[in-house]
Amino acid sequence: MVTNLPNGCCVEVPCLVDKGGIHPCHVGDLPPQCVALNRTNINVQELAVKAALEKDKNAALQAIMFDQLTSAILTPREIEKMVDEMFKVEAKWIPLK
Numbered sequence: 795m796v797t798n799l800p801n802g803c804c805v806e807v808p809c810l811v812d813k814g815g816i817h818p819c820h821v822g823d824l825p826p827q828c829v830a831l832n833r834t835n836i837n838v839q840e841l842a843v844k845a846a847l848e849k850d851k852n853a854a855l856q857a858i859m860f861d862q863l864t865s866a867i868l869t870p871r872e873i874e875k876m877v878d879e880m881f882k883v884e885a886k887w888i889p890l891k
Contacts, residue, residue, distance in 0.1 A: 796832075798823045803836050834862060849890050851881055 808819040845853035
């Protein structure tokens with residue numbers, strides 16, 4: 795729907811809704827500054843998916859460190875501590891290599 799973002803990424807687009815269902819509208823190219831902003835989030839999401847698929851805690855840590863909001867309010871050491879705590883609490887559901 796958005797032609798200058800990577801294939802397979804999730805985007806919100808206008809939709810038409812009728813009795814036949816939900817019909818997404820083609821958007822085309824976004825302005826370059828909007829693409830740049832979206833790419834920063836998509837990059838983090840791609841890294842997070844890679845970490846999940848590979849069951850790689852270090853890759854998850856790197857993805858979280860690249861998140862703009864997280865890195866704006868936490869130091870790298872605080873992020874590492876947060877990720878360690880998260881993986882400890884979720885260990886039952888998140889097996890690692």
